[in-house]
Amino acid sequence: MSEAAEIKIEQAERKEARANTILYVDGVSVTFDGFRALNSLSFYVEPGELRAIIGPNGAGKTTMMDIITGKTRPDTGDVLFRSDVDLTKLDEAEIANLGIGRKFQKPTVFESHTVFDNLLLACSGGRGVFQALFHRLGNAEKLRIEQTLETIMLVDKRDETAANLSHGQKQWLEIGMLLMQEPELLLVDEPVAGMTDSETEQTAKLLRSIAIDRSVVVVEHDMEFVRDLDCKVTVLHEGSVLAEGRLDHVQKDPRVIEVYLGR
Amino acid sequence: MTDYRQKYQMTPVIGWLLRDRGGMILLSILIAASILIPVGNLIVPEGSALHVPTWMMSLLGKYLCYALLALSVDLIWGFCGILSLGHGAFFALGGYAMGMYLMRQIGDRGVYGNPELPDFMVFLNWTELPWYWFGFDMFWFAIVMAMFVPGLLAFVFGFLAFRSRVTGVYLSIITQAMTYALLLAFFRNDMGFGGNNGLTDFKDLLGFSLQSDSTRASLFVASAVMLGICYILARCITNSRLGKVLIAIRDAESRVRFTGYRVEYYKLFVFTVSAVMAGIAGSLYVPQVGIINPGEFAPALSIEIVIWVAVGGRGTLYGAVLGAFIVNYAKTFFTGVMPEFWLFFLGGLFIAVTLLLPKGVIGAVPAFGSPDRQSVLAGLRKRISNGRANQGGKA
Ligand SMILES: Nc1ncnc2c1ncn2[C@@H]1O[C@H](COP(=O)(O)OP(=O)(O)OP(=O)(O)O)[C@@H](O)[C@H]1O
Ligand SMILES: [Mg+2]
Numbered sequence: 001m002s003e004a005a006e007i008k009i010e011q012a013e014r015k016e017a018r019a020n021t022i023l024y025v026d027g028v029s030v031t032f033d034g035f036r037a038l039n040s041l042s043f044y045v046e047p048g049e050l051r052a053i054i055g056p057n058g059a060g061k062t063t064m065m066d067i068i069t070g071k072t073r074p075d076t077g078d079v080l081f082r083s084d085v086d087l088t089k090l091d092e093a094e095i096a097n098l099g100i101g102r103k104f105q106k107p108t109v110f111e112s113h114t115v116f117d118n119l120l121l122a123c124s125g126g127r128g129v130f131q132a133l134f135h136r137l138g139n140a141e142k143l144r145i146e147q148t149l150e151t152i153m154l155v156d157k158r159d160e161t162a163a164n165l166s167h168g169q170k171q172w173l174e175i176g177m178l179l180m181q182e183p184e185l186l187l188v189d190e191p192v193a194g195m196t197d198s199e200t201e202q203t204a205k206l207l208r209s210i211a212i213d214r215s216v217v218v219v220e221h222d223m224e225f226v227r228d229l230d231c232k233v234t235v236l237h238e239g240s241v242l243a244e245g246r247l248d249h250v251q252k253d254p255r256v257i258e259v260y261l262g263r
Numbered sequence: 264m265t266d267y268r269q270k271y272q273m274t275p276v277i278g279w280l281l282r283d284r285g286g287m288i289l290l291s292i293l294i295a296a297s298i299l300i301p302v303g304n305l306i307v308p309e310g311s312a313l314h315v316p317t318w319m320m321s322l323l324g325k326y327l328c329y330a331l332l333a334l335s336v337d338l339i340w341g342f343c344g345i346l347s348l349g350h351g352a353f354f355a356l357g358g359y360a361m362g363m364y365l366m367r368q369i370g371d372r373g374v375y376g377n378p379e380l381p382d383f384m385v386f387l388n389w390t391e392l393p394w395y396w397f398g399f400d401m402f403w404f405a406i407v408m409a410m411f412v413p414g415l416l417a418f419v420f421g422f423l424a425f426r427s428r429v430t431g432v433y434l435s436i437i438t439q440a441m442t443y444a445l446l447l448a449f450f451r452n453d454m455g456f457g458g459n460n461g462l463t464d465f466k467d468l469l470g471f472s473l474q475s476d477s478t479r480a481s482l483f484v485a486s487a488v489m490l491g492i493c494y495i496l497a498r499c500i501t502n503s504r505l506g507k508v509l510i511a512i513r514d515a516e517s518r519v520r521f522t523g524y525r526v527e528y529y530k531l532f533v534f535t536v537s538a539v540m541a542g543i544a545g546s547l548y549v550p551q552v553g554i555i556n557p558g559e560f561a562p563a564l565s566i567e568i569v570i571w572v573a574v575g576g577r578g579t580l581y582g583a584v585l586g587a588f589i590v591n592y593a594k595t596f597f598t599g600v601m602p603e604f605w606l607f608f609l610g611g612l613f614i615a616v617t618l619l620l621p622k623g624v625i626g627a628v629p630a631f632g633s634p635d636r637q638s639v640l641a642g643l644r645k646r647i648s649n650g651r652a653n654q655g656g657k658a
Contacts, residue, residue, distance in 0.1 A: 069521060096523035108518045110511040120504070121511055127524050129532045132505035181522065 018083045022047045022185055022215045028067060028077030029239075037063045038074070039239035045185070050211035052226045052247075053219045055236035056259060061219045062105055064236070065187045069102045070095045081185070097127065101183035105190045105219075107170040111163040115154055115173055118162050119145045122177035144180065151209075152176035153202065167194040175206065186216045192225050204228035223247075279502055285581035285625065286498055290491055296323070297487040301480035317476050320483050321551050326591050327486035328548035331493055333571045333587035334580060335540035338497050340569065341578030342506060343533050344513035346431075348565050349438030350541050352445050353413035355559035357542030359449075360412060362462035362555040363396060364405030365473075369466050382464070383457045393455045402469055409546035410539045417538030418531065425527035425534075430516070439562045446560035461556025468550050479551070486547045490584070493540050497580055500533065509533055570613050576623025585624060 018024045023045040030038045038060045045051050055061055066072035068079055070092045079087040087095055096102075110118050123141055126132070149155045152172040157165060162173060171191055178186050188207065192200040204225055210216055211231075220226055226233060226247060233250050235243045237259045243250045250256050280286060300323065303315035332354050339345040371378040375385040379392055398404040420441060424434055452458035471478040500506050508529055511519050519526050549555045558564075567590070575586020590612070597605040620627050 071517075092517075092520040093523050093525045096521050102521050104518070104521075108515050110507075110518065111514050112510055113507060113514075117507055121507055121519075122522050129505060129528050132508055132529075133500065133503050135504035177522065 017044065018080060020046060021083050022049070022081065023068065023217070024078065024080040024083060025064070025068070026078045026080075028064075028074045028079060030063060030067060030072060030074050037239055038067065040077070041236070041240050042077075043234055043241055043244070045215055045217060047184075047215055048211070048213070050208065050216045050229060050231040051218070052229050052231055052233045053217060053236060054221065054223075054226060054233060055242075059236040060239040061236055062189055063239075065102060065189055065219070068095075068187060069100060093127070096181065096183075099182070099184040100187065101178035101181045101185070102187045103171075103174045103178055103189055103191060105193070107167065107174050109162045109165075109170050109173050109177065112161065114159050114161055115149070115157045115165070116145060116159060118173055119148055119176055119180050122180035124180065124182045148176045148179050151179065151206070168196065168199045171195065171203070172206070175203075175210075179210065184214055186210065186214060188216060188218045190219055190221065192220060192222050200225050201228065280495065280498065283498060285579060286494060289494060289581045289584060293487045293491045297484040301484060304480055305476055317479055321479055322595065324479070324483040324486045324551045325548060326588050327483070327490050328544045328551070329568075329571070329591050330584040330587040331486070331490045331544035331547070332541050332568055333575065333583035334490070334493060334497060335537040335544065336568050337572045337577060337580055337583035338500070338540070339533055339537045340572060341580070341583070342501050342513065343509040343530060344516075345530060345534060346435045346569065347438045347534075347537075348435045348562065348569060349440075349442035350537070350568055351562075351565035352438075352442035352560055353417060353538040353541035354545040354548070355442075355445070355449075355555065355557075356413045356416065357409040357545030358549040358555040358559060359456060359462065359545075360399070360405050360409035360542070361546035361549045362465075363399040363408075363456075364402060365465035365468060365550060366462050367396075367400040368468065369464065372466055373464070381457070381462070383452075383460065384455070387452060389455075396455065406546065409542050413538040413542030413545075414535050417535045421531045421534040422527075425530045428527075439565065442560050442565050443562050446557050446562070449557035449560060457556070459557060461554060461558075462549075463554040463556070465550065465553055473550055473553065482547065482551050486551070489543055489547060493543065494580060494584070496536075497540075500536065501580070505529065505532075567609070570609060572623075574612060574616050574623055576620075576625030579623075579625050582623050582625035589624065 021044045025044070026042045028038050028041045029036065041060070041064060053061055053064075063072065067074050068087060070087060070090055074088055077088075081087050081095075081098060081100065085098060087100075090098070110121065113121070120137070120141070123144065125141070126135070146155075149158055152175060154165075154169060154172060154176065157169065162170065165173060171194070175186075175188065175191065178188075191207065192203050195203060200222065205228075207216055207218060207229060218226075218229060220229075232245065233247050234241055235250050235253075235256050242259065243253045243256050280290075300315050300320055303313055304317060304320050307314045332350065335353075336347060336350050339347060366381040369381065373382040373385075375382055377385050380389060384392070399408070420438075424437060429437065448454055449456050449461075450459050456462065465473055467473055468478065468482075471481075473479075501509070508519065508524055512524075512526055512529060516526055545555075545559075571586040571590045572583045573586070574590055575584065576582025590609070593608065593612070594605060597608055616623060
């Protein structure tokens with residue numbers, strides 16, 4: 001077979017791999033001052049999929065989210081949304097408006113606003129300066145906010161200032177803000193850090209229900225929680241994928257045991 | 264609570280203005296002052312105890328301009344976290360625009376009697392008016408320029424700074440650099456703005472003598488009215504969804520970005536509006552003090568404005584107004600009695616407020632503090648014990 005034909009076949013294969021993905025990360029590398037945080041990272045997420053990403057501290061999980069959401073630019077590699085939108089060319093606001101929502105590792109809500117206003121600001125719709133200046137709260141918006149309050153179990157905290165919420169409640173509020181954005185893809189960084197066991201359980205349930213009609217990528221250290229999520233797991237190590245599959249499967253992988261679970 | 268929220272969202276501007284207690288008090292005082300003070304000056308005879316001397320009316324008018332300037336700084340600093348240390352530049356530019364009009368009004372009554380050229384240009388042997396002085400013989404044009412020029416500068420400056428995501432201390436430093444650069448530029452004689460003497464010896468405004476009590480009373484009223492209007496405008500902005508986005512930017516800028524807002528446009532909007540307000544303040548200030556010179560661009564003055572806001576109470580709008588009055592009254596007092604102590608006092612005041620009254624004077628008034636506010640003393644005790652705990656922790 002000629003070389004040209006081989007390349008063609010390879011391209012065709014890659015195209016096929018891409019075709020049915022909501023998120024396609026291929027060969028992404030990024031270096032900070034000589035330190036390789038991501039090393040030719042590749043993975044794919046299918047529409048409607050719930051995916052857990054685990055890996056030791058410093059594996060590059062948060063950096064991966066930074067790349068997808070436009071905060072950090074990769075040195076090399078492709079990041080595609082809905083198999084054709086090149087995310088490496090867009091900035092944070094554009095990517096958010098495309099339908100990718102992100103929860104930070106450290107819960108980040110608008111502390112001086114009420115829970116209600118936090119959700120209102122996240123509510124999908126006009127983001128323009130003058131739209132915001134002349135915006136009046138509509139009934140449809142109000143209804144959506146009320147529904148989200150119920151989903152995130154914060155109905156009775158509606159008029160509470162976000163600064164007064166517990167750590168776990170802030171995590172939920174941030175997830176609620178993502179939902180208000182109506183994203184197709186949610187990236188959730190360590191959602192159960194600082195939560196009680198029962199809160200953790202509720203959060204797993206919440207994320208599973210969210211994943212029914214959206215794609216969700218969850219980064220988490222808590223193995224019980226990951227087990228509760230009951231989904232495909234990707235193990236990151238030193239900036240690339242070490243193993244992928246069901247949790248039981250990856251837990252048996254000797255390399256995974258060595259770098260992560262065994263310790 | 265639900266009911267309250269419903270009303271809060273659904274009623275028009277008037278509704279929430281009535282619920283804005285500090286704002287209502289401010290607006291009432293402004294209305295009362297703009298009636299009583301001119302009456303006390305123009306109608307009450309001079310011997311009476313209720314007579315308001317002209318110097319006092321002018322002084323209060325000057326404070327009103329400072330208050331508007333403080334309001335403009337609070338709008339960006341208190342609500343969006345943009346600490347501008349160069350707002351004096353916008354104020355001065357507004358002042359120069361008005362000053363240019365007042366210079367043209369002098370006509371042939373100058374020392375050299377040239378009907379076209381201001382004295383300083385004749386002195387420099389210039390033969391014709393520079394192009395950028397055209398139009399300033401018209402009052403409306405000067406007023407438009409007093410808003411347009413600061414607004415344009417803020418827009419261009421903000422566009423570059425916010426697009427490059429310059430924030431925090433770096434932004435404060437480049438705003439200082441901006442006002443300093445303008446200070447140096449306006450000092451130059453060949454800029455055509457009167458060099459270090461600036462613009463002065465004004466005679467009249469719209470044909471009315473600037474020396475007459477009735478003109479001064481009108482300027483006082485105009486300042487009070489503009490402060491009131493700008494307060495309401497600023498309140499409209501902060502109470503809108505846009506205002507909530509601004510506060511969100513102040514608290515968690517990256518979260519706002521990842522929520523899909525273009526943070527730079529929001530900052531640009533409020534920064535430009537604020538600069539226009541500062542320009543208006545400057546244009547009202549100049550006819551009342553009778554001079555505008557490059558000293559108004561001094562970086563230290565811009566820092567002083569921020570102190571006014573901090574003293575009054577950042578992020579409340581009316582606190583900024585109060586702070587401008589308190590600090591400037593103190594300044595007038597000190598520079599009269601013991602001028603050498605003024606800067607020490609100002610520095611001490613700033614430190615005292617930062618340590619004891621982090622929410623400013625307004626924050627210490629129970630009716631205006633937040634519901635979970637602690638008393639000043641309790642707050643202080645907590646700070647001290649925290650300080651001890653921290654020291655203990657380190658040891
Ligand atoms: N902006 C940056 N500049 C320099 N180094 C960085 C930067 N961001 C991340 N790193 C480094 O890249 C590596 C990967 O970091 P990252 O935050 O992605 O890890 P993580 O997998 O999210 O870890 P954790 O589980 O602790 O959250 C770390 O060693 C970190 O120090
Ligand atoms: Mg991380």
